[in-house]
Amino acid sequence: MAFVFSSQFRSGIDSLKYSKARSFWTMMGIIIGVAAVITIVSIGEGIKTQVGGQIHHYGSNIITVRTSQLNIGSGNGLNNTNALSGLSVSGPLTVNDINTVSSSLGVSESSPLTLVSGWPTGDYGKFKDGFAIGTSPDLPSLINQSMQYGNYFTSNDNNNYVAVLGENAALKLFNESVPLGRTFKFRGHSFIVDGIFNQFSFTPLSQQADFNNAIFIPNQIAEQITNNTAPTYEIIARAGANNKISLVAKNINQALNTTHGGQSDFTVLTGNQNLQSNNSILDLLTKLIAGVAGISLLVAGIGIMNVMMVSVSERVREIGIRKAVGATNRQIYSQFMVEASMISLIGGVLGVALAYFIELCILVATNFKPIIPWQIVVISGGVSLLVGIIFGTIPAVKAASKDPIDALRAE
Numbered sequence: 001m002a003f004v005f006s007s008q009f010r011s012g013i014d015s016l017k018y019s020k021a022r023s024f025w026t027m028m029g030i031i032i033g034v035a036a037v038i039t040i041v042s043i044g045e046g047i048k049t050q051v052g053g054q055i056h057h058y059g060s061n062i063i064t065v066r067t068s069q070l071n072i073g074s075g076n077g078l079n080n081t082n083a084l085s086g087l088s089v090s091g092p093l094t095v096n097d098i099n100t101v102s103s104s105l106g107v108s109e110s111s112p113l114t115l116v117s118g119w120p121t122g123d124y125g126k127f128k129d130g131f132a133i134g135t136s137p138d139l140p141s142l143i144n145q146s147m148q149y150g151n152y153f154t155s156n157d158n159n160n161y162v163a164v165l166g167e168n169a170a171l172k173l174f175n176e177s178v179p180l181g182r183t184f185k186f187r188g189h190s191f192i193v194d195g196i197f198n199q200f201s202f203t204p205l206s207q208q209a210d211f212n213n214a215i216f217i218p219n220q221i222a223e224q225i226t227n228n229t230a231p232t233y234e235i236i237a238r239a240g241a242n243n244k245i246s247l248v249a250k251n252i253n254q255a256l257n258t259t260h261g262g263q264s265d266f267t268v269l270t271g272n273q274n275l276q277s278n279n280s281i282l283d284l285l286t287k288l289i290a291g292v293a294g295i296s297l298l299v300a301g302i303g304i305m306n307v308m309m310v311s312v313s314e315r316v317r318e319i320g321i322r323k324a325v326g327a328t329n330r331q332i333y334s335q336f337m338v339e340a341s342m343i344s345l346i347g348g349v350l351g352v353a354l355a356y357f358i359e360l361c362i363l364v365a366t367n368f369k370p371i372i373p374w375q376i377v378v379i380s381g382g383v384s385l386l387v388g389i390i391f392g393t394i395p396a397v398k399a400a401s402k403d404p405i406d407a408l409r410a411e
Contacts, residue, residue: 019311026307027347029300030387034351034380037290037297038372039358044286046370061245062142063252065101065235066267067093092231093266095223096259101235104255106248109138110237114230116222120186120215122173130169130213132186134222134230140197142236150180150195158218163191166212170196187225191217201367245270297383300347301391308340308395312402319402333400340392341385348384352377 093112102110114134119126137154140146153162163184170179170193183190200211222230239248253268260266312319319332355377359370 022307023343026304026343027350029296029303030344030347030384031351031354033294033296033300034348034384035354035358037294037380038352038355038376039370040290041286041376042355042359042370042372043362043368044283045373046368048283049371050369061239061241061243061248062270063107063237063239063245063249064269065093065097065237065252065256066233066269067265092233093235094232095228097256097266098219098232098235100255100259101237101252104237104248104252106239106243106251107237108240108243109141110235111136111139111142112219112232113234113236114219114222114232116187116217116226116230118187120173120184120191122184123182124173124175127169127173127184127215129172130166130210130215132215132217132222133211134219134232135216136219138238139216139236142238145200146198148196148198149178150193152195153216153218157194158220160218161189161191161221162194162218164195164197164216165193166197166210166214166216167199168210168212169215172213186215186217189225191215294383297387301344301387304340304343304388305391305394307343308336308392309398311339312336312395312399315399316402319399323402329400332402333396336396336399337389337392340395341388344388344392345381345385348381351384352381 098110098112101107112135116132116134118132119128120132121127137152137157140152147164148167150164152164153160163186165173165179167177170177173179173184174182174193178196179193180195182193184193185191197211197216237248237252239245249268249270253264256266256268257264322332355372359372362368362370
């Protein structure tokens with residue numbers, strides 16, 4: 001039995017070697033489908049891991065407050081909130097909300113993130129590649145970010161025109177990495193550079209913004225130079241060491257609900273809730289896109305079936321000769337099933353290899369780290385083999401049912 005199977009296996013492999021080009025192009029659909037599914041899932045897993053790392057980086061007692069009225073936005077530049085969160089703010093948080101959060105029972109420190117539109121002007125013209133953020137002295141502590149040069153502004157600077165820059169913002173405004181004491185113009189006012197942040201490895205709870213391009217100014221100044229029209233898209237707060245985070249979040253929620261007249265047009269999230277919220281959205285998008293990519297496996301299966309049907313037609317005399325010398329229908333069926341399965345399995349293996357190559361390219365070209373779960377590799381390989389078996393059945397049955405006399409008469 002083992003000898004018979006081995007003979008059928010070798011016969012199937014020999015057939016693939018005989019028509020290498022056709023076999024490769026038949027595999028291409030499987031290769032692309034498997035690589036696409038694995039790559040999409042790995043990117044989704046990488047994003048979830050990155051977001052989880054950000055949340056844990058801040059600590060387990062961080063609470064975020066956001067507006068619930070968010071719409072998908074588009075565009076570029078400082079006048080677009082998409083630069084920060086991929087969302088445009090239609091109902092921003094207010095100064096009153098900022099004060100309410102900071103004074104809520106159990107909150108040890110808090111900081112708003114307020115978007116200020118406009119383009120700062122430095123020694124090299126207008127800076128259009130970044131954005132300006134109005135915030136508080138508590139921000140570095142809340143996001144565990146240290147200074148590279150100079151000092152971050154304190155509560156004594158809340159009414160002063162001072163700024164702290166991200167690394168890239170410093171270089172693009174002044175073409176130097178330590179422009180301490182230098183001034184730049186922003187919305188008709190001169191701001192003095194007090195400090196430069198160390199490089200941000202990621203932006204707080206955002207996948208699109210880059211705080212290395214950001215300019216940070218006191219929130220009171222941000223409100224003053226915009227006549228209190230600057231939108232606050234997020235407030236970050238920390239629960240005190242002796243306070244339960246869920247209880248503090250509840251206090252914030254109740255306080256905001258009171259000031260909003262019972263209208264819950266805001267969202268209060270703890271670290272775990274932030275993680276769950278991001279993961280649920282990413283899981284949905286990943287499954288949707290991976291499902292679309294998986295359709296290519298179905299198309300590839302149809303391609304395998306068509307090619308195998310052509311192969312059966314071309315090899316009618318071979319089938320007739322094999323049957324004439326004693327080959328059974330089962331053996332003929334097995335031979336063609338092996339060919340279809342090998343096309344699909346080899347395509348699956350090459351697809352996995354291509355997915356790992358794409359992951360390597362992403363790692364080399366970007367700072368993003370996709371993660372390929374071993375489960376998706378096994379599932380993709382299994383599905384590719386299953387596609388070959390399913391779509392190879394009809395050609396194999398057709399080959400096995402050939403009458404040996406009619407097959408030998410065929411030209």
